[in-house]
Amino acid sequence: MCGIYGSTISYNDETVREKMGRISFRGPDYTGIKRYDKVVFAHNRLAIIDLDTRSNQPFTYLHLHIVFNGEIYNYKDIRKDLERQNYQFRTSSDTEVICAAYLAYGADCLTRFNGMFAFVIYDTLKNELFGARDRFGKKPFYYAHDHGDFEFASQPSQISIHRDLNVDEKAINQYLIWGYVPEPQSIFAEVKQLPAAHYFTYQLASSKLKTTEYWTLDYGWKNKFAGSYDEAKEALEVILADAVKIRMNADVPLGVFLSGGIDSSLIAAMATKEIDHVKTFSIKFNEKGFDESAYAKQVAQHLGTDHHTIECNYNDGIELIENFNQYYDEPFADSSAIPTMLLAKHTRKHVTVALSGDAGDEAFLGYHRYKWIKQVNNLFYAPHTIRKAIGGIINQSPKYKHKLIAMGIAMEDVENLYVKMFGNMENSWVKQPDLAKYNSLMHVLTNPSKPLLERISDFDIKTYLNGDINTKVDRASMAFSLESRSPLMDYRVIEFSRSLPTSYKYNSGNQKRILKDILFDRVPAQIFDRPKAGFTMPFQNWFRAELKEYVMDNLSEQNLKNIPGIHVKRTQEIIQEHMTGKWNRYPQIWKLLVLSQWLIKNKKSEQKVSLVA
Incomplete structure (x- = not known):
């Protein structure tokens, strides 16, 4: 787990070190810079596998040079196959296996890798850069x-150093809709994200860049x-x-x-x-309804783990809010990033690698919203005109939850309802909401090959x-040099x-x-006999109490006027x-904060930042 950088621009070592210093937290163990003809590579290392200096990067294997961020979990199996083909190795790292696999299989090596990765190889014989990003980004x-x-x-602020970049107003528009800047855009007009499950080739002689998708979901439900x-x-x-076993391979x-x-x-089980x-870690909030640490402790006691509970209050939250952009680089509106940072900060005091349960809800239909949309879907068999009329009556209620229901049943179809209600796409404050990204993905939501819940999961x-x-x-x-x-x-x-019948996941x-x-074959089911809770901060309450003054100061009329593309009023x-309790608007307030x-931080920076339409 590391931070990477490379360029064909003739930056001196001092500038390259400045760019790597910007993300020193991603790899505090070693910083390497090497030049190859017209290419410079740099790497901040967080040593996880093969801690010896022989595995420091940039790394050279025959005529290949590489910088690599991530882990290839099945590299030992791939290495055995390569050794049978007479490839030789001088380290026990996965970095070297990537290079040999690239020589053996070309771009097809990516389909053999089971891991999380972003890497670039400079092939001196082809005079070409080959790079890729893992399947899920x-x-x-x-x-x-x-x-x-x-x-x-690894992060856009590295590229912004010593360059005049323009903040992309279209990216801001997308952020206001999605809560993050979706690929392939970035917050800067001149900087792009390589999409997940894509690789690229860059010809140094012609400066030609080509990107290719190498994997996708089974949208057709063929398997x-x-x-x-x-x-x-x-x-x-x-x-x-x-999957658990291969992710437990670490020398830390x-x-x-x-x-x-x-x-x-x-x-954990x-x-x-x-x-x-096994060491386990959970976070504890003092606010009622947000704390599940007691349940984590019960599970830990049953499994016999060395358990650590991390307490969080609004003072911890405010400290990370004020330093949020130092680590995220781009606007990012998921408020659960704050407790995730707190968890990482304190976990890092004990371990360097932590396993998580991410992706269970998306892949196995675990979110509350899946149950809700399943129930609501029956209403959409009624004509649109009737639903609009019923929605108009319900909307007369002063309760914001009733207003949400009214807005929902008046939507044209259930797919648009899902995106509106659960994609945080409240866009009445955006002057001209750009839904191009959403429209480009409508084929996933309206796919006739799958039932509703499977389409939503995709x-x-x-x-x-x-x-x-x-x-x-x-x-x-x-941010705290912890690998997840x-x-x-x-x-x-x-x-x-994705291959399973819906009833195997939701029944x-x-x-x-x-x-x-x-x-439940491993842990008593009664421990989990409770409503599902999300991993979030109690911002809904804090924004009306302890953090109200903070919110109003930071979102003054003048600061709002500095945000392009919104209706200030x-x-x-x-x-x-939100402040009056009429609606729960904390997601929108956090997004604005x-x-x-x-924007304030970047306008105060030394680089020249202008807005482009």
Whole structure:
């Protein structure tokens, strides 16, 4: 787990070190800079596997040079195959295996890798850069391709140093809709994200750049699982056990994030079968309704783990809010990033690697909203005119939840309702909301080959998991030099979940059915006999109490006027609706706070930042 950088621009070593210093938290163990002809590579290392200096990067294998961020979990198996083909190795690292696999299989090597990664190889014989990003975008990759030059980095602020970049107003528009800047855009007009599950080639002689997708979800449901439920459970258990096992390979201390929910508890239970004395970590809030630490403790006691509970209050939250943009680089509106950062900060005091339960909800239909949309879907058999009339009556209620219901049943179809209600796409404050990204993904939501819940799951994996969850966890964990690994995001687990009949995952209101049954063979079911809770901060309350003055100061009329593309008056109404208790608008307020602070910080920076339409 590291930070990478490379460029064909003739920056001196001092400038390159400045760019690497910007993300020193991603890899504090070693910084390497090397030049090859017209290319410079740099790397900040967080040593996890093969701690010897021989595995420091940039790394050279025959005529290949590489910088690599991430982990290839199945590298030992790939290495054995390569050794049978007479490839030789001088380290025990996965970095060297990537290079040999590239020589053996070309771009097809990517389909053999099970891991999280962003890397670039300079092939001196081909005079070409070859780079790739993992299937779900767990590791970030940004690049700028202009004026015949190519520059890439783990985070966009590296590229912004000593360059005049323009803040992209279209990206701000997308952020206001999605809560993050969706790929392939970045907050800067000149900088792009390499999409997840894509690779690129860059010809140094011609400056030609080409990107190619190498993997995607089975949207057509061509590979349906045909076995019984018990057979599916047995098969998934085998895949999950191996997904956990290969992610526990590390030459540094390792632990598990344990929220007390289904997913993290299952990972913790499987981890205890692999090693003794597993360390587990959970976070505790003092506010009622937000604290699940007692359940995490129950699970930990049953499994016999060395458990650590981290307490959080609003003072902890305010400190991280004020430094939020230092680590996230781009506006990012998921407020659960704050408790994730707190969890990472304190976990890092004990371990360097932590397993998480991310992706369980998306892949196995665990969110509340899946149950809600399943129930509401029946209403959409009624004509639109009747639903609009009923919505108009319900809207007369002063309660914001009733108003949400009224707005929902008046929508044209259930797919648009899902995006509006659960994609946080409240856009009445945006002057000209750009829905191009959403429209480009409508084929996923309206796919006739799958039932509603499967389509929504595909959509969430493609958008929410990729753009939100993985961005949140990567920045939050790497802010404190902690590597986070998610067994449930093993591509074999995701592909298997996508092949299963819906009833194996969601049956008569029983969500994540198959995961629960695997877990309950290991941990008593009664521990989980409670409503599902999200991993979030109590901002809804704090913004009306302890943090009210902070909110009003930062979102003054003048600061709102500095945000391009919004209706200031409508935005002020949204803030007041929250403060008076009329609506719960904390997601919109958090979104505004992050964006306003990012714009202020960047306008005060030395670089020249202007807005482009």
